[in-house]
Amino acid sequence: MSDTDLVRHTGGCHCRAVTWEIQAPSTLSIDECNCTICEMKGFQHLIVPRSRFALLTGGDNIATYTFNTGVAQHYFCKTCGVQSYYVPRSNPDGFSVNFRCLDKASVVDARIVPFDGRSGWEAGAKKLAHLSKD
Numbered sequence: 001m002s003d004t005d006l007v008r009h010t011g012g013c014h015c016r017a018v019t020w021e022i023q024a025p026s027t028l029s030i031d032e033c034n035c036t037i038c039e040m041k042g043f044q045h046l047i048v049p050r051s052r053f054a055l056l057t058g059g060d061n062i063a064t065y066t067f068n069t070g071v072a073q074h075y076f077c078k079t080c081g082v083q084s085y086y087v088p089r090s091n092p093d094g095f096s097v098n099f100r101c102l103d104k105a106s107v108v109d110a111r112i113v114p115f116d117g118r119s120g121w122e123a124g125a126k127k128l129a130h131l132s133k134d
Helices: 036-041 121-126
Strands: 007-012 020-023 027-033 044-050 053-058 062-065 073-077 086-087 094-098 109-115
Touching: 007 053, 020 044, 020 073, 020 094, 027 036
Parallel strands: 027 109
Antiparallel strands: 007 020, 020 053, 027 044, 044 094, 062 073, 073 086, 086 094
């Protein structure tokens, strides 16, 4: 995908203390994982390379949660508690933004793709590796 195919998308947490922007296509493929934490939070993944993510506001208003291997960095707004983005274990060189927290004005179409993180996370995660590459 060339940079000319990318558009600017914005999003953030519920109270808007934390906001960010990403560069991604206007037609999106969203991964919906059924692992324990993603299912509990209702997180819908849009994974982008680190170079295509910019935190705009709220860097001083973020709490971090880690578990298991500690690779994933789950960032939450200290004010409203919403996790609008994080560093996923599957793509530690990128960010996953929560499609539910994306301002939809820049989205032409989105397709939700089930991802089996419950029974085959390790094998499935390899299929996501390309998403965080420039």
